Amino acid sequence: MIRVTAIETGKARMKMAQRTARQGRGPLGRKIDIFTDHQWVEPLPILCFLIEHSEGRFLIDTGDTWRNSVPGYLPGWNPFYKQVQIRVAPHEEIGPRLMAMGIDPSEIGTVILTHFHHDHTGGLDHFPHSRIIGPKANFAVSTGLRGMMMGCLPQRWPIWLKPELVEMDGPAIGPFHASHAITKDGRIALVPTPGHVAGHVSVIVRDDGVTYFLAGDATYSQPNLLAGKTDGVTNDAMTAAATLKAIRQFAGQQPTILLPTHDPDGPRRLAEREVMVV
């Protein structure tokens, strides 16, 4: 028996054109659409997921930090950071959230990052004693100036951060051509879901009777996944669309509960054990 718990760590707002791009637009067109869009979506949750497994406690992504709203925290030279509004109170950060659940963050053996965007890494400070795992292919585009241009804040990462960078070096799982097992029993594994960013991974958790698909930002919502609609962030819409298709195929092969980072309906589906109908 594996337990998966959704933990909300504050809110993020984005433009409509970021959540759902005009399909067929190229990378530059998608960025222009975000800048010129005046419509914001409703505040979306920033979710982390706790997995309790016989081999330990695993946390998927770490949310953002209240410091995001301190003047100077975000690079002022990059106007993209003004296209997303992060609202995190100190007590909403993942550390205090876990403490409120009776779990000291040091009891999280392993933190897994789906990718290195700031709203997934902002809570890393709470885990100096944990093993941190992230995808090697995404880390490669998340450091330095390139990372800062692409939604990452490497200059804000904890100085102790030396993530264990993993590759998709394991066997195919369903429509995914490769994987990387996290637990010895293989019930928790990473699969490649590139598109939102290069090297993005999702976490699959295979419990008896149901599989949880922790999608990170591979899709912002189940309706967008089902409709095959890619986001405004991607620089590679073909790859993003192929990822959406692979997730749908996976869900067609086994009962699957989809849990993206920013889908407000995810926690309800988890509570009601509502599987995706493809």
Ligand SMILES: [Zn+2]
């Ligand atoms: Zn992201």
